[in-house]
Amino acid sequence: MEPLQRSLDEVELELETEPMLLKVGPAHPAMHGTVRVLMELSGETILRSDVQIGYLHRGFEKMCERGTWTQVFPYVDRCNYVSPLLNNIGFALACEKLLGVSVPERCQYYRMILGELARVCDHLTCSGAMAMELGAFTPYLWMMKAREMVWDLFEEETGARLTHSFGRVGGMAAPPTEGFKEHVRAVAVEVLAVVDEAEKLLLDNRVFIDRLEDVGVISAEDAISLGWTGPNLRSTGVPYDVRKASPYLKYDEVDFEVPVGRRGDCYDRFVVRIEEIKQSLRIVEQCVERMADDGPIRIDDPRVVLPPKDEVYTTIEGTIAHFMIVMEGLKLPVGEVYSYTEAGNGELGFYLVSDGSGTPYRVRIRPPAFYNTAGLEHLIRGRMIADVVPCFGSLNMIGGECDH
Numbered sequence: 001m002e003p004l005q006r007s008l009d010e011v012e013l014e015l016e017t018e019p020m021l022l023k024v025g026p027a028h029p030a031m032h033g034t035v036r037v038l039m040e041l042s043g044e045t046i047l048r049s050d051v052q053i054g055y056l057h058r059g060f061e062k063m064c065e066r067g068t069w070t071q072v073f074p075y076v077d078r079c080n081y082v083s084p085l086l087n088n089i090g091f092a093l094a095c096e097k098l099l100g101v102s103v104p105e106r107c108q109y110y111r112m113i114l115g116e117l118a119r120v121c122d123h124l125t126c127s128g129a130m131a132m133e134l135g136a137f138t139p140y141l142w143m144m145k146a147r148e149m150v151w152d153l154f155e156e157e158t159g160a161r162l163t164h165s166f167g168r169v170g171g172m173a174a175p176p177t178e179g180f181k182e183h184v185r186a187v188a189v190e191v192l193a194v195v196d197e198a199e200k201l202l203l204d205n206r207v208f209i210d211r212l213e214d215v216g217v218i219s220a221e222d223a224i225s226l227g228w229t230g231p232n233l234r235s236t237g238v239p240y241d242v243r244k245a246s247p248y249l250k251y252d253e254v255d256f257e258v259p260v261g262r263r264g265d266c267y268d269r270f271v272v273r274i275e276e277i278k279q280s281l282r283i284v285e286q287c288v289e290r291m292a293d294d295g296p297i298r299i300d301d302p303r304v305v306l307p308p309k310d311e312v313y314t315t316i317e318g319t320i321a322h323f324m325i326v327m328e329g330l331k332l333p334v335g336e337v338y339s340y341t342e343a344g345n346g347e348l349g350f351y352l353v354s355d356g357s358g359t360p361y362r363v364r365i366r367p368p369a370f371y372n373t374a375g376l377e378h379l380i381r382g383r384m385i386a387d388v389v390p391c392f393g394s395l396n397m398i399g400g401e402c403d404h
Helices: 003-014 060-064 070-077 084-099 105-133 137-158 180-203 206-212 220-225 230-234 266-290 309-314 316-327 368-373 376-380 385-395
Strands: 020-024 036-042 045-052 335-343 346-354 362-366
Touching: 036 385, 045 376, 060 070, 060 362, 070 084, 084 105, 084 335, 084 346, 105 137, 105 180, 105 266, 105 385, 137 180, 180 206, 180 266, 206 266, 206 385, 220 230, 230 266, 230 346, 230 368, 266 385, 309 316, 346 368, 368 385, 376 385
Parallel strands: none
Antiparallel strands: 020 036, 036 045, 335 346, 346 362
């Protein structure tokens, strides 16, 4: 090397540079909601970042404390608006735990079918959007097509495609429709075919794999320390699933596996969700076989469940019972309870406090996406700007759960 060139290189290395601040969000197509990430960059390397939530202004917990117990269901719908039926079921189980009641067997299987199909919707949305943000637009359209099939089924059952408000304390709002089982079986076959197609296209694609492998790596210890649950935790090799660890409904009677990863990177988080779709459809198939074609879908307790409409219109007892539950709310015993279920993103918990009135005294939610999003800074520290998109997409941040 020439002496002059050597001296120029040495001078260039000694030049001081200041880190650059880059603000991404809250209105950004890769943010999956109203989240702002403030990054300190050295070139394109992220030195540190600050993940900021709070732009959605949900006020969920305080809204729940202003109405009756039944009026909470539309609110929990909007915490995770991608799989709201799982929220409905989780809140209903928390109330029933405080009441000390258990819904009929037919209702338990009905809840499991709807809940697992909602989980499928959640994973299809996350995986499809993650692929699209990395340039794979066709698999996204395929997965949205599969999700539409499930939404058609939900619309037939609940009357709504997205926010259903279909759960009730002591049961469900309505029994399964005629032909429900046949519809479920047909949808399951189509969804599985779409997943297989997308899997072949993406997991055999060198570019897609290079964008995910060894990107956003986190250890099992760090994931547990952050409070992670669900697919994100299981991608690190920890097989924690509430359906297995603390079974509810009929999960201890159905056969399914808990997919786990090894490295805790974006690739493992993607593959775990794809495998969980297959396991959910496996659960759905068993529940469809075991659910009775007729029988009660609610508990038989007039203090909790609304009377049939014909009784409301023709008897004074039915009219009074309907009026009391609607206007004053059903009365949960004085006390407190914590109930948790496996939602689409992990452990969904509800801590309820009742003062014996028809209005909740306190409703506290433990939303999985809130804890998962807190780990984004850990994933992207030391990575390049381009790695933010797959890392954030693999976490499946839901704004309604973060700004609860």
